[in-house]
Amino acid sequence: MSSNNSKLRSQEWFGGKDKMGFVHRSWFRNQGYPNDYFEGRPVIGICNTWSELTPCNGHLREFADVVKRGVLDAGGFPLEFPVSSLGETVMRPTTMLFRNLASMDVEENIRANPLDGIVLLTGCDKTTPSTVMGACSVDLPTIVVPGGPMLNGRFRGECLGSGSFNWMVKEKMLVEKYTDEDILEAEIGVARSAGHCMTMGTASTMACMVEALGLTLPGAAAIPAVDARKKVMAQLSGRRIVEMVKENLRLSAILTRQAFENAIVVNAAIGGSTNFILHLLAIAGRIGVPLDLEDFDTIGGKIPLLVNLKPSGKYLMEDFYYAGGLPVVIKELSSHLHNDAITANGRTIGENNKNPACYNHDVIATIDRPFQQDAGIAVLKGNLCENGAVIKPSAATKALMKHRGKAVVFETIEDYHARIDNEDLDIDENSVIVLKGAGPVGYPGMPEVGNVDLPEKLLRKGIRDMVRISDGRMSGTAAGTVVLHVSPESAIGGMLALVQNGDMIELDVENRKLHLDISDAEAARRRAAWTKPAPMATRGYVRFYIEHVQQANLGADLDLLQGGSGSEVTRNLH
Secondary structure (H helix, E strand, O other), X not given: OHHHHHHOOOHHHHOOOOHHHHHHHHHHHHHOOOHHHHOOOOEEEEEEOOOOOOHHHOOHHHHHHHHHHHHHHOOOEEEEEEOOOOOOOOOOOOOHHHHHHHHHHHHHHHHHOOOOEEEEEEOOOOHHHHHHHHHHOOOOOEEEEEOOEOOOEEEOOEEEOOOOHHHHHHHHHHOOOOOHHHHHHHHHHHXXXXXXXXXXXXXXXXXHHHHHHOOOOOOOOOOOOOOHHHHHHHHHHHHHHHHHHHHOOOHHHHOOHHHXXXXXXXXXXXXXXXXXXXXXXXXXXXXXXXXXXXXXXXXXXOOOEOEOEOOOXXXXXXXXXXXXXXXXXXXXXXXXXXXXOEOOOOOEHHHHOOOOOOOXXXXXXXXXXOOEOOOOOEEEEEOOEEEEEEEOHHHOOHHHOEEEEEEEEEOOHHHHHHHOOOOOOOOOOOOEEEEOOOOOOOOOOOOOOOOOOOOHHHHHOOOOOOEEEEOOOOOOOOOOOEEEEEEOOHHHOOHHHHOOOOXXXXXXXXXXXXXXXXXXXXXXXXXXXXXXXXXXXXXXXXHHHHHHEOOHHHOOOEHHHOOOOOOOOOOOOO
């Protein structure tokens, strides 16, 4: 291994025979590392998003030790380091506000330290894209170890999906008369093991995304967090990253345009979260691969739905794994994929997924007999969303996919909460709920509020879905006919800002149209009267974010983070 010394980035720190080599090695020796650790072993940074504030990642502290075993098996030198962890369930106002900050943390930690390869330990929604974004900006050999989904939630003989059940609490209590005791029992049973949400929400979508991109070992995405095979995958990933360093297999060699197209196809087939779009666009911007919002429709729009998982179906990730997991889906999609795209194990995605078997076709369908045709995310255009908006057809109500209705407008989420259940509110099942002020700049951070609850009076009538439009996002665990990511957003003067109560709005998903039925002259009159809202912050990171965040159609990354800094740091600390 000593013959590789000159190629190892870490030797710029540990290989010197001068004062600085002495400094770098001597302080590390207080941890008890023997001489040979500094003499040409690849140094592997284990980037850990563990935090007690992030319940979905609470098991990653233990997983880091398992990865270390694998690194040591292969002759590497593992060094674990913490980075910002984004807990979707508790952080206010939204973890999306901090995704870019966490990516900066990852990027600068990798660049500043003597690391040759990186293992990203991920789980909760934003921890996957933020760490991948940061790693892309440095471009070292990198492998992802997804933390895995929880076991299926249980409630009185019924399977519950964490996340998906959240969006039904109001309905359950109001319509189905769940008592406080019922809700408490469901609350305790819905998240009963380590791991992230076990629906095909954003966390599971992100795990599938990195596997489809080729950044994990095959089959890593769906293994439950508490299954012993997840630890095996973690240890094997630790072994593999050492080999990736020797091969100099960097992120830029894996994350080609073909890999991104594969991920779009796979996301359509699994009924993945609309948040996938924002994160994949941001990752592409960091690694330098051209990718547009329209690509998600043209590449994935005609892909059939092959996975019967909540919120688009009835099963959960544990069932998906037992049925064969993502390798079965990839095999079924082989005619739609770039099968020669290289992956982290050094083989192609086609080679990795030649022979998986499906054990339950009620969970994973065949390409010839899918659960739904044309299930990919639809990208809408029109005067209401000049730069685009998105909708997830697999989670929407078919009868509402072509709809015309009057707007019921809420200027802010606080306005919505104050008025939505007012019995005097002029709203019926044919209305279109319009929520403003939920975009990257306006909220700030683009929260998951787009799938707002329906009014109590309509829930009592048995109405379970309505067309809803916003410049915000929705949880991947949620369902409904919800138009999201409207761009430009209302806070910067997009057409959404000009919508008024009673305006007629036309949604036509088949023809990819979202139209506000007012004249150009009326739009000009309203625009002249419009006043830009005051920014939601005047200092610190949030002000910095507001001033530099891009719109949803560009991935909502910060404009000054596009591209990368590379791995070279020329100046020393003394």
